[in-house]
Amino acid sequence: MDKIKIGLIVNPISGFGGPLGLKGSDSDDIWDHVTDVYNLPSLKRTYDTLNNIDPKIADKIVFYTGSELLGEYLLKQFGFKFKIVYTSKIQRTSRNDTYKLLNEFKNKNVDLIVFAGGDGTSSDLIKIIDTDIPVVGIPVGVKMYSSIFPLSPIYSSKIISEFCTYKEIEFILREVSDLDDRKINKGITSTKFIGYLNTPLNLDDNYLQESKGSSISDEGNEIDNLIEDFNDRYTNLNSYIFGPGSTTNSILKSIDIDGTLLGFDIIKNKKLLYKDCAEKDIYNYLNTKQAKNSNLVLTIIGNQGFLFGRGNQQISPRILNIIDKNNLLIYSTKTKLDSLNNEILIDTGDLITDKKFTGYVNIITGYKFSELKKSKSVYL
Numbered sequence: 046m047d048k049i050k051i052g053l054i055v056n057p058i059s060g061f062g063g064p065l066g067l068k069g070s071d072s073d074d075i076w077d078h079v080t081d082v083y084n085l086p087s088l089k090r091t092y093d094t095l096n097n098i099d100p101k102i103a104d105k106i107v108f109y110t111g112s113e114l115l116g117e118y119l120l121k122q123f124g125f126k127f128k129i130v131y132t133s134k135i136q137r138t139s140r141n142d143t144y145k146l147l148n149e150f151k152n153k154n155v156d157l158i159v160f161a162g163g164d165g166t167s168s169d170l171i172k173i174i175d176t177d178i179p180v181v182g183i184p185v186g187v188k189m190y191s192s193i194f195p196l197s198p199i200y201s202s203k204i205i206s207e208f209c210t211y212k213e214i215e216f217i218l219r220e221v222s223d224l225d226d227r228k229i230n231k232g233i234t235s236t237k238f239i240g241y242l243n244t245p246l247n248l249d250d251n252y253l254q255e256s257k258g259s260s261i262s263d264e265g266n267e268i269d270n271l272i273e274d275f276n277d278r279y280t281n282l283n284s285y286i287f288g289p290g291s292t293t294n295s296i297l298k299s300i301d302i303d304g305t306l307l308g309f310d311i312i313k314n315k316k317l318l319y320k321d322c323a324e325k326d327i328y329n330y331l332n333t334k335q336a337k338n339s340n341l342v343l344t345i346i347g348n349q350g351f352l353f354g355r356g357n358q359q360i361s362p363r364i365l366n367i368i369d370k371n372n373l374l375i376y377s378t379k380t381k382l383d384s385l386n387n388e389i390l391i392d393t394g395d396l397i398t399d400k401k402f403t404g405y406v407n408i409i410t411g412y413k414f415s416e417l418k419k420s421k422s423v424y425l
Contacts, residue, residue, distance in 0.1 A: 048107040048126070049157070049209050052150035052178075053091075056162035056185070057114040057138055060086040063187040063358025064324035066308055076137040082114060086394070087185045090198045091119050091161045094183050097202035102209040109153050111146045114138060140169060147173040157208055157245075159201070161185045167193055167221040168239050176243040179216055181205055184392075188356045190257035190349075193219040193242045197392060197423035200252035208245045215246040220256050224307075257355075258348030258384060267378035268292065270411040272299040275342075277412070278374070284313045284339040285374075286327060288357050292344040292376050309359050324359045331367045342374045345408070350385045352406065352420065354392025362395035370402060379410045382418070389420040396424050 058075055063086075065078060079085070108127035110116030115138060120127045130149040133142045147170065150158055158178050160166055163186010170180060183201045184194040195201045208214055222236040236257050244253070275296050279285075287293050289307045297304035297312070304310045308321040311330055319326055330336050346355050352375065353360060389406055391399045399422035406420045 049105055050153060050155040051106050051108050051205070051209075052146075052153070052155040052158040053108050053110040053116040053120065053127075054143065054146050054150075054158065054160045054162075055087055055091050055111075055114060055116050055119065056143065056160070056166045057082070057085055057087050059162040059166055060090075060185040060187055060358070063356075064361060066321055066323035066326075066359055067187065082136065083118070085114075087161050088114070088119060089394075090183055090185045091116075092122070093198040094159070094161075094201045094205070095119060095123050095125070097199055099202075099206035099210065102206055105209050109150060109155055111138075111142065111149075115142065115146060143169050144173055150174075150178065157181065157205070159183065159205060163187055163189050164191050164221065164223045164239075167191050167242060168223060170242055171221055171240040174242070176218060176241055179208075179243045179245055181208070181244060182242075184254075187358060188224065188257075189254075190223065190236050190346075190355070191219070191221045191239075192254060192256040193221055193244060194254050195252045196254050196390065199424055200247075204245050204247055204252055207248055211248070216243050217246045218242070219244055219253060222256055254390075255348045255350075255386070257346050258381070267380060267411065268295050270414075271376045271378065271409065272296050273412045274409055274414075275374070275376070276300070279315075281314045282338055284311060284318075284330075284336050286311050286322075286330075286339060286341050288341070288343040288360070290344040290346075292378070292381075293342055296342070296376065307356065309357075322359060324361050324364065327359060328361070328364055328367075331364065338372075339368065340372050340374050341368050342376065345375065345377050345381070345385075345389060347381045348384060349390070350387050351390045351392065353402070354390070354394070354423070358394075360393075362393050362398040365393060365398050365401065370406075373406065374409065375406060376409050382408055382410055382416065389418050391420055391422045392424070396422065399424055 109130045112132040131146045158180045161183040181204050182194040218241040221239040287310045294306050305321040311319040391402045403422050405417045408418050409415045
């Protein structure tokens with residue numbers, strides 16, 4: 046019986062830029078910040094995926110992959126049969142390595158491609174693979190606004206297992222999108238359509254996330270009500286750590302603070318203390334006397350419903366272990382909240398931290414109006 050051929054490609058640097066406060070991991074000098082190549086988020090999440098593939102199918106598959114961090118390093122830790130079809134000359138891999146490995150997958154006529162990356166990596170697949178070969182994403186990137194990604198690595202492994210178990214599998218085209226720089230320059234967190242990738246359709250629950258919804262232009266009155274609510278709650282005794290998004294940025298503008306649309310800012314006494322913070326900046330601040338009473342001000346991602354884990358990886362588990370759940374100020378217009386097809390989603394990268402915010406979270410939807418919304422970890 047012929048084995049199922051699966052191409053595995055890991056973008057090692059994907060997702061690394063999130064805690065640094067970068068808006069992606071595509072900058073030329075991103076590798077200069079790496080101190081331990083074997084502790085990258087992409088490797089951890091790919092490990093979680095491989096570790097949760099149904100062991101009953103192990104004998105049915107053979108992986109094709111690249112050298113070292115492109116896939117070899119992880120596959121060596123499991124009992125899967127694999128072949129190295131591309132060797133990178135350098136450890137600091139780049140987009141060119143991605144293109145070359147994808148072309149090798151085409152030459153080998155693989156049945157499925159499993160890729161660990163974000164919106165940028167998804168765009169690379171469109172250029173080389175288009176919709177010719179079905180793919181399964183492992184959500185690793187900073188933003189991950191595309192609907193091609195499963196909710197978590199656990200769901201990635203479930204789709205792979207079903208693909209290798211059942212003879213008749215349906216497929217679905219899912220959008221790949223990325224930030225629209227033209228809209229960002231106007232203060233709007235909007236996405237642009239890149240193209241489609243083909244992915245197996247799971248049998249039972251929907252394992253795939255939705256694409257990020259764009260900011261809605263007619264939410265003006267609702268935003269004004271959120272601004273009024275914040276101003277009513279505001280006290281000079283507290284610090285406020287503002288997360289990314291059009292909603293939170295509008296609140297900052299209302300108190301004459303030039304905030305970071307896609308980053309984190311810390312304010313106190315209606316003054317900007319720190320702008321566009323990295324994870325370590327926020328953590329260090331929270332360990333000062335000045336930060337004794339600190340609120341984390343966030344919004345949810347429209348259409349997706351993520352509170353943590355998409356575009357705000359500066360908020361790490363160690364930070365969320367300092368901030369009390371009651372000190373979360375989550376703002377969302379009623380329009381955005383009602384558009385969600387699922388619970389509020391939690392993906393901190395740490396199961397214990399996820400559980401802290403699983404159950405219900407309070408969403409402020411207007412002046413002195415709020416809703417308790419069910420929340421769940423994508424790892425549970």
